[in-house]
Amino acid sequence: xxxxxxxxxxxxxxxxxxxxxxxxxxxxxxxxxxxxxxxxxxxxxxxxxxxxxxxxxxxxxxxxxxxxxxxxxxxxxxxxxxxxxxxxxxxxxxxxxxxxxxxxxxxxxxxxxxxxxxxxxxxxxxxxxxxxxxxxxxxxxxxxxxxxxxxxxxxxxxxxxxxxxxxxxxxxxxxxxxxxxxxxxxxxxxxxxxxxxxxxxxxxxxxxxxxxxxxxxxxxxxxxxxxxxxxxxxxxxxxxxxxxxxxxxxxxxxxxxxxxxxxxxxxxxxxxxxxxxxxxxxxxxxxxxxxxxxxxxxxxxxx
Amino acid sequence: xxxxxxxxxxxxxxxxxxxxxxxxxxxxxxxxxxxxxxxxxxxxxxxxxxxxxxxxxxxxxxxxxxxxxxxxxxxxxxxxxxxxxxxxxxxxxxxxxxxxxxxxxxxxxxxxxxxxxxxxxxxxxxxxxxxxxxxxxxxxxxxxxxxxxxxxxxxxxxxxxxxxxxxxxxxxxxxxxxxxxxxxxxxxxxxxxxxxxxxxxxxxxxxxxxxxxxxxxxxxxxxxxxxxxxxxxxxxxxxxxxxxxxxxxxxxxxxxxxxxxxxxxxxxxx
Numbered sequence: 001x002x003x004x005x006x007x008x009x010x011x012x013x014x015x016x017x018x019x020x021x022x023x024x025x026x027x028x029x030x031x032x033x034x035x036x037x038x039x040x041x042x043x044x045x046x047x048x049x050x051x052x053x054x055x056x057x058x059x060x061x062x063x064x065x066x067x068x069x070x071x072x073x074x075x076x077x078x079x080x081x082x083x084x085x086x087x088x089x090x091x092x093x094x095x096x097x098x099x100x101x102x103x104x105x106x107x108x109x110x111x112x113x114x115x116x117x118x119x120x121x122x123x124x125x126x127x128x129x130x131x132x133x134x135x136x137x138x139x140x141x142x143x144x145x146x147x148x149x150x151x152x153x154x155x156x157x158x159x160x161x162x163x164x165x166x167x168x169x170x171x172x173x174x175x176x177x178x179x180x181x182x183x184x185x186x187x188x189x190x191x192x193x194x195x196x197x198x199x200x201x202x203x204x205x206x207x208x209x210x211x212x213x214x215x216x217x218x219x220x221x222x223x224x225x226x227x228x229x230x231x232x233x234x235x236x237x238x239x240x241x242x243x244x245x246x247x248x249x250x251x252x253x254x255x256x257x258x259x260x261x262x263x264x265x266x267x268x269x270x271x272x273x274x275x276x277x278x279x280x281x282x283x284x285x286x287x288x289x290x291x292x293x294x295x296x297x298x299x300x301x302x303x
Numbered sequence: 304x305x306x307x308x309x310x311x312x313x314x315x316x317x318x319x320x321x322x323x324x325x326x327x328x329x330x331x332x333x334x335x336x337x338x339x340x341x342x343x344x345x346x347x348x349x350x351x352x353x354x355x356x357x358x359x360x361x362x363x364x365x366x367x368x369x370x371x372x373x374x375x376x377x378x379x380x381x382x383x384x385x386x387x388x389x390x391x392x393x394x395x396x397x398x399x400x401x402x403x404x405x406x407x408x409x410x411x412x413x414x415x416x417x418x419x420x421x422x423x424x425x426x427x428x429x430x431x432x433x434x435x436x437x438x439x440x441x442x443x444x445x446x447x448x449x450x451x452x453x454x455x456x457x458x459x460x461x462x463x464x465x466x467x468x469x470x471x472x473x474x475x476x477x478x479x480x481x482x483x484x485x486x487x488x489x490x491x492x493x494x495x496x497x498x499x500x501x502x503x504x505x506x507x508x509x510x511x512x513x514x515x516x517x518x519x520x521x522x523x524x525x526x527x528x529x530x531x532x533x534x535x536x537x538x539x540x541x542x543x544x545x546x547x548x549x550x551x552x553x554x555x556x557x558x559x560x561x562x563x564x565x566x567x568x569x570x571x572x573x
Contacts, residue, residue: 052389054545077391084389088381090313092320097313102390104306127320143390 002029005151005182006051011060013046020046022206023060028199030150031180033173035187035197037291039299043206044186045085048153051184052082064151078106081149083140085156085186091129095120095139098128099146106147114142117172119165133160141169145176152176155186170196190292200291202298209298214291223289223297224248225263228255229270235279236270243269255283263288310396314404317374327370328408332362336416340424343481350481353514354426356435356507357480359413360500363442364474366409367450368467371401375454376463384544394542398455398535402447409443427512434510442503445527448534449499449561455538456555474500484517492517496572497565502527518572529564537561 006028013021021043028034036044049055051062053069053076062069067076089098095115103110115121118138123131131139137160145152154173158166173183173196187193193200194214201211210217224247229236236256245262260266263286274281318324336358343350350357378384387397420426429435449470457463475481477491478500484492495501502523508514537560541553 054385054388074391077389080389082389084382084385086382086385088383089386090317090378090383092317093313097309101309101313102392104309105391107306140386143386 002031004028005030005065006034006063006184008047008051008062009060011047011050011057011062013043013050013055013057019206021050021057024201024203024206024208026201026208026211028182028184030182031177032198033177033183033185033196035185035193035200036203037187037190037193037200037295038203039188042203044203045155047203048082048155048184048186052080052153078147079150081144081147081152083137083144083152083154083157089128089136089139091127093128094125095128095131096124098139098143102143103146108147111142111146114146115139118142118168134162134165137161138165138169141172145172149181151182151184153184153186156188157185158187158189158192190290190295194291202295204299218289218291218294220294223293224259224261225266225289226285226287227258227260227263227266227270228252228283228285228287229258229274229281230255230283231274232280232282233277235274235277241273243273306392307396307400310392310400311404314400315407318404318408321374323373324370328366328405329412331369332358332365332412333415335361335365336420339481340420340426344424347481349483351424351426353504353508353512354424355417355420355428356504356511358416358420359409359439360442360478360480360503360507361475362412362416363409363439363446363503364471364500366405366412367443367446368453368471368474371405371447371450372454372457372463372467373460374401375451376457376460379543380546382545388544394544395539398451398538398542402451402535405447405450406440406443410439413439429507429511430513431511435507438503438506438510441506441524441527441531442499445499445503445531445534448531448538452534452538452541452558452561455541455543456558458555470498474498477501479504479517493569496569497562499527499530499565502568522568522572526564526568530561533561533563 004027008027009025010023011021011025012023024047036047038044046055050057051064051069053073056070064076065079067079069076093101096112099110099112099115115124118141120135120138120142123135128136137157141154141157158169161169177183185193185197197214199211199213200217201208243258244265245260246258246266247261248259250257258266258270267284267286271281318328339358340354384397417428421428453463453466457466473494477487477495478498479495480500484495484501487495505516505518505523506520509516509520537558541555541557
């Protein structure tokens with residue numbers, strides 16, 4: 001049975017009159033990748049900073065592996081790993097020095113293997129100021145996980161990364177999850193969240209507007225599935241064919257595209273129609289509404 | 304212990320790598336030393352008598368007032384302290400280790416000044432070496448504390464410069480370094496008591512060089528010691544990790560408490 005490692009109950013944090021986080025509650029289980037999504041200013045970073053013990057919330061209770069991030073701060077250090085959205089290292093600190101420096105404070109051996117894995121091997125003697133934005137983020141990630149934390153906070157981890165580093169980072173996140181490590185991920189990148197997160201919470205104006213697995217969240221929307229079909233003959237060229245649950249259609253290149261509110265019966269109907277007409281199916285693709293589309297739907301509705 | 308060793312070693316190397324720190328720890332003090340020694344040799348021969356202690360005090364002032372505070376503000380603004388915090392680097396280490404490495408840089412510079420001052424400018428060496436070394440550590444302690452405190456309470460680099468210059472410039476002029484305190488008018492002499500350099504040179508003259516002095520040396524020891532303890536205590540108490548998160552344990556103006564021993568000294572010293 002999975003254990004609840006992060007428990008947040010009615011967390012509230014304001015800056016003056018501005019309520020950044022407004023009575024939010026959620027739990028995260030061990031070995032889960034939990035995504036916190038939301039537009040800029042939604043309260044993602046503030047939520048993370050409260051959980052990391054960097055900010056004191058106004059009210060609410062929260063626990064990380066039964067520890068209070070504010071009162072048990074020193075015990076929490078070795079349990080959590082944090083890649084902050086805005087943080088830095090001394091400009092003249094070399095990559096290997098950074099690894100050695102922070103590992104010594106965590107009382108673990110330096111993990112130079114992580115630097116190699118994250119394509120920073122060639123930069124090991126470079127000073128922090130000489131690294132690109134992406135390399136700085138990768139180093140921050142390596143430092144966040146070097147002491148084998150149980151819970152990892154990643155705030156916009158892929159911003160500024162090239163494709164190769166991004167793929168490597170994603171595969172590393174999946175590996176960590178498979179080892180039972182819990183990852184809390186704040187991101188703008190919906191595709192990333194959809195691909196990696198087991199569950200996501202969408203945060204808007206400091207409140208959680210929806211929470212669940214990406215599949216559950218996309219399923220509750222009004223978005224239409226996109227069914228693209230290519231056939232050998234011209235059986236689908238007639239414009240007034242009515243398939244079950246199809247509300248609109250379009251033609252793109254050699255594909256006929258149908259937008260359906262219920263893709264299962266629609267696909268069956270299309271295949272049956274093609275077969276009856278003696279035509280031959282070349283390609284069929286079904287795309288359910290993406291998390292991004294659902295996110296936009298939710299945020300537009302809330303506005 | 305490994306963490307302390309790594310942190311200390313990194314901070315020490317930073318003093319050599321960072322151009323601003325290299326300037327404040329080595330180039331500026333040593334350049335000024337050569338300039339003043341050459342200049343004063345012909346216009347104020349009395350200065351050569353105290354060239355070594357005076358230049359050591361000036362070097363300590365430059366390193367601690369002009370070099371030490373700014374990295375605190377910059378690190379806070381750049382989110383470096385946030386990174387330190389989430390990785391378990393304690394505030395005590397952040398405050399104390401740069402002071403220790405600055406002291407090590409000052410030892411190197413002071414050694415250069417002592418050797419070359421004697422060899423090239425015929426400056427007298429101390430009579431009492433033990434007292435000379437102990438006084439060096441006492442003034443390093445008092446001024447490092449002050450430098451760190453300025454870095455901790457300053458909201459910006461500009462504020463750091465303002466506070467640092469408020470101590471550095473008067474110290475150079477009326478702090479007994481280039482003009483002996485007994486030649487100053489009464490009011491300036493009183494203001495001079497507020498400056499660490501006055502007490503530092505007072506102690507060097509009396510204990511290390513066996514010269515006549517203006518103020519009771521025990522008072523100078525107590526003032527520098529208390530001020531150092533207060534400065535470090537206040538710096539740790541008022542330390543702020545994050546420029547975005549202004550909450551701290553006390554108002555930055557509490558930092559002025561470190562001047563209390565000097566202010567009391569004004570009433571007790573002639």
